[in-house]
Amino acid sequence: MNNDAGLKQFVAKPARVPPHNDQSLVRRIHSRCFNTPGNSVLTIAVIILAWYIIRSALDWAVFDAMWNADTRRECLNISPNGACWAGVISWFNGLIYGRYPADQQWRVDLGFILAVMWLFPLMSKKIAYRNFILVSWIGLYPFFGAYLFLGGEFGAEVGIIHALFTSLAAGFFILLYANWLLAALNQPDLCERVRPLVAWLFPRGIQVICLLVVWGALSLPVALILSQMALEPVAIERWGGLFLTLIIATFAITMSIPIGVVLALGRQSKLPVIHWMSLLTIELVRAVPLITVLFMAVTLLPIFLPSDMELDKLSQVLFAVCIFSGAYMAENIRGGLQAIPRGQYEAAQSLGLGYSMTMLLIVLPQALRLMIPNIMTSFISILKDTTLVSIIGLFDIMLMARNIANDKDWIGLHTEPIAMISILFFIICYSMSQYSLNLEKRLKADRS
Amino acid sequence: MNKVTSIVAAGTAVFLMQAATSTAAMAQDKASTLQQVKDRGYLSCVIGNSFPGFYSLDKDGEWQGMDIDMCRGVAAAVFGDPTKVKFMPVQWAQSFTTIKSGEGDMLSKGMTWTLSRDTSQGLDFLETYFYDGQGFMVRKDLGVNSVKDLKGATVCVLTGTSSELNLADYSRTHGLDLKTVVFDDSAVRNTAFFNENCDALTNDKSGLAAQRSAAPNPDDYIVLPETISKEALSFAVTQNDSEWANIVKWTFETMVAAEEYGITSKNVDDLRANSENPVIRRILGVEGDLNTGLGLSPDWAYQVVKAVGNYGEIYERNVGTNSVLGLERKGTLNALWQDGGLMYAKSFR
Numbered sequence: 001m002n003n004d005a006g007l008k009q010f011v012a013k014p015a016r017v018p019p020h021n022d023q024s025l026v027r028r029i030h031s032r033c034f035n036t037p038g039n040s041v042l043t044i045a046v047i048i049l050a051w052y053i054i055r056s057a058l059d060w061a062v063f064d065a066m067w068n069a070d071t072r073r074e075c076l077n078i079s080p081n082g083a084c085w086a087g088v089i090s091w092f093n094g095l096i097y098g099r100y101p102a103d104q105q106w107r108v109d110l111g112f113i114l115a116v117m118w119l120f121p122l123m124s125k126k127i128a129y130r131n132f133i134l135v136s137w138i139g140l141y142p143f144f145g146a147y148l149f150l151g152g153e154f155g156a157e158v159g160i161i162h163a164l165f166t167s168l169a170a171g172f173f174i175l176l177y178a179n180w181l182l183a184a185l186n187q188p189d190l191c192e193r194v195r196p197l198v199a200w201l202f203p204r205g206i207q208v209i210c211l212l213v214v215w216g217a218l219s220l221p222v223a224l225i226l227s228q229m230a231l232e233p234v235a236i237e238r239w240g241g242l243f244l245t246l247i248i249a250t251f252a253i254t255m256s257i258p259i260g261v262v263l264a265l266g267r268q269s270k271l272p273v274i275h276w277m278s279l280l281t282i283e284l285v286r287a288v289p290l291i292t293v294l295f296m297a298v299t300l301l302p303i304f305l306p307s308d309m310e311l312d313k314l315s316q317v318l319f320a321v322c323i324f325s326g327a328y329m330a331e332n333i334r335g336g337l338q339a340i341p342r343g344q345y346e347a348a349q350s351l352g353l354g355y356s357m358t359m360l361l362i363v364l365p366q367a368l369r370l371m372i373p374n375i376m377t378s379f380i381s382i383l384k385d386t387t388l389v390s391i392i393g394l395f396d397i398m399l400m401a402r403n404i405a406n407d408k409d410w411i412g413l414h415t416e417p418i419a420m421i422s423i424l425f426f427i428i429c430y431s432m433s434q435y436s437l438n439l440e441k442r443l444k445a446d447r448s
Numbered sequence: 449m450n451k452v453t454s455i456v457a458a459g460t461a462v463f464l465m466q467a468a469t470s471t472a473a474m475a476q477d478k479a480s481t482l483q484q485v486k487d488r489g490y491l492s493c494v495i496g497n498s499f500p501g502f503y504s505l506d507k508d509g510e511w512q513g514m515d516i517d518m519c520r521g522v523a524a525a526v527f528g529d530p531t532k533v534k535f536m537p538v539q540w541a542q543s544f545t546t547i548k549s550g551e552g553d554m555l556s557k558g559m560t561w562t563l564s565r566d567t568s569q570g571l572d573f574l575e576t577y578f579y580d581g582q583g584f585m586v587r588k589d590l591g592v593n594s595v596k597d598l599k600g601a602t603v604c605v606l607t608g609t610s611s612e613l614n615l616a617d618y619s620r621t622h623g624l625d626l627k628t629v630v631f632d633d634s635a636v637r638n639t640a641f642f643n644e645n646c647d648a649l650t651n652d653k654s655g656l657a658a659q660r661s662a663a664p665n666p667d668d669y670i671v672l673p674e675t676i677s678k679e680a681l682s683f684a685v686t687q688n689d690s691e692w693a694n695i696v697k698w699t700f701e702t703m704v705a706a707e708e709y710g711i712t713s714k715n716v717d718d719l720r721a722n723s724e725n726p727v728i729r730r731i732l733g734v735e736g737d738l739n740t741g742l743g744l745s746p747d748w749a750y751q752v753v754k755a756v757g758n759y760g761e762i763y764e765r766n767v768g769t770n771s772v773l774g775l776e777r778k779g780t781l782n783a784l785w786q787d788g789g790l791m792y793a794k795s796f797r
Binding site: 072076080090091093094098099100101102235237238240299302391392393399400402403405406407408409411412414 | 497498499500501504505506507508509510512534536537538539542545549635638639658659661662663664665771772
């Protein structure tokens with residue numbers, strides 16, 4: 001090709017070596033921390049401060065700490081400047097379960113494990129009625145959990161409707177795991193198996209009836225077994241600790257989404273009554289501190305309700321926390337709704353979808369996905385806000401921690417319990433935020 | 449869109465209607481407290497959030513303390529079973545309303561009997577089960593032996609309490625010119641005192657005993673001898689229910705009388721079977737019909753002593769010299785009348 005001798009040809013120069021390519025640690029530290037006299041002074045000051053703080057913190061929490069003692073006096077006699085973790089350890093069950101009787105605490109563990117296990121099948125994409133798992137967790141599990149935690153004779157103390165739902169919940173749980181197992185083995189699930197029989201009996205609605213038949217068939221034996229058992233009753237006033245904190249927080253978190261969606265849609269509604277009622281609820285609740293909402297729920301709610309209907313304090317608190325978190329959630333969701341372009345609504349309309357279908361299928365999924373970081377922030381703050389219920393006398397983890405200081409063996413032990421529950425809260429909240437990051441990534445990936 | 453709206457509207461209407469009917473149903477008269485307690489199957493006892501020696505949780509989640517034992521005693525008198533009691537820890541401000549609304553049957557939370565509380569809160573105060581009074585705690589190395597020596601000193605105190613008002617009164621009448629450092633939270637106040645942010649700490653003496661035992665080194669602190677206020681910690685029940693008031697009152701009288709006549713939780717079975725003393729026989733329900741006027745079973749007083757012991761036992765167990773508070777009883781107002789105290793049981797006849 002290069003026959004034309006007179007033609008100049010472009011020859012690229014070799015690339016220059018990047019300046020200071022030396023990426024050694026010493027050099028990096030030098031260029032970032034000690035590049036000017038001012039920065040050097042700052043760096044040294046920060047190091048000294050950090051050293052001082054970390055060293056005294058470690059001295060207190062680890063090196064001088066007492067892990068084994070019978071009373072705080074013993075801790076103080078041996079190591080007056082260290083933490084007395086022995087008190088927290090001896091009260092640890094109290095911090096976790098509150099005043100729940102020691103020999104019944106396995107029920108709390110079991111309830112917690114079942115609640116987590118209920119959600120495991122979500123990991124499988126093959127399982128039928130996948131959407132129903134979350135709905136059942138919100139709608140059915142609470143009945144089962146309440147029976148497990150409250151105890152008493154089945155059906156007698158909790159009421160027959162409650163007993164019915166408890167059996168249905170247990171039946172559904174078995175159904176879920178059976179189907180999950182069958183799906184993993186690539187076998188047809190239980191509903192498919194009874195399909196021929198149902199198809200022979202009923203002309204229409206086979207899918208639904210199949211599910212109901214299997215579900216009912218599983219729930220019935222469960223109900224029979226449960227009715228033969230009697231758990232020792234545990235009054236709500238004995239619930240406490242992290243257990244109670246998690247109940248209140250989970251309840252508020254799961255309820256805040258539906259309440260928030262309804263309020264957010266209501267606020268956007270063009271119908272004046274609904275618009276103004278939603279607006280009023282949101283603004284009223286958001287304009288007052290949670291503690292006043294809690295106090296009002298405890299003192300005012302009994303006045304509004306019929307006098308023969310006695311609500312325990314926990315229900316009043318759950319009501320207050322749900323309303324409160326719902327109002328905040330509504331504004332998060334409204335933010336998401338406003339980010340959905342008008343074209344989406346129009347496209348849905350042109351497909352012939354009505355209002356509810358447009359919202360359910362087109363708008364809300366996108367709005368909620370957009371708002372995941374905000375929603376998760378709300379969740380975390382709800383979890384932390386629940387510690388306020390200690391002020392109205394529910395023995396949540398905060399109040400249990402404060403009671404340690406008044407126990408005759410551990411009198412005056414304030415700091416260590418608070419440090420302990422800070423660590424617990426950090427673990428829970430940090431995992432929540434990590435989960436939300438994970439969720440964001442996954443949903444974004446699905447989308448593109 | 450219309451369907452959704454109508455559902456929402458219907459729901460709202462139902463809710464509003466329910467709210468309206470329920471407020472109308474509110475006006476109902478109250479049954480007597482004794483009947484309420486018996487129907488409910490347990491006694492509902494109003495206490496505070498926790499206070500060492502008087503009402504506090506142990507690590508198994510059980511309540512213990514002097515007020516707790518008093519409530520257990522009343523439960524034993526009514527049901528013959530000291531476990532049939534539920535404790536309601538409430539905030540200070542809520543204690544009166546809890547009794548008035550009938551949610552709580554008796555108040556036993558170390559509340560001081562004062563004229564204004566007795567007359568304008570819808571309560572009847574009954575019996576004083578602990579005579580307390582405000583005192584001062586100082587560091588030993590200050591070399592102070594009397595409050596009079598505290599001239600110009602700084603004093604740590606909880607804000608909004610009667611302690612704060614008493615302190616101001618005392619400082620003015622005695623020309624002490626005390627400077628107050630106020631706190632919202634007792635834990636913070638104690639830490640401030642132990643860190644020498646103030647010279648003295650003022651509180652009820654039982655509270656001072658608790659705070660002293662929580663100190664890093666209790667021997668470094670002394671409680672000064674002066675008592676500058678009258679704090680008669682008493683039971684309260686709802687106003688104008690003598691039937692119920694009698695039960696609470698005589699349960700306490702039983703505890704004091706039992707101590708006077710030497711009945712303890714250990715020898716009560718023996719005395720009930722073998723005692724020839726007519727007073728003891730009347731108290732324990734072996735003879736006489738003292739129970740009929742109270743509407744309780746004949747062995748009610750036996751049940752009280754059996755369950756929680758006499759007053760002396762309760763005192764020693766919870767606040768006495770071997771307890772965490774370590775309060776000496778001898779020579780104080782809480783001793784029996786024959787020992788110079790104010791505990792004087794009325795006649796069981």
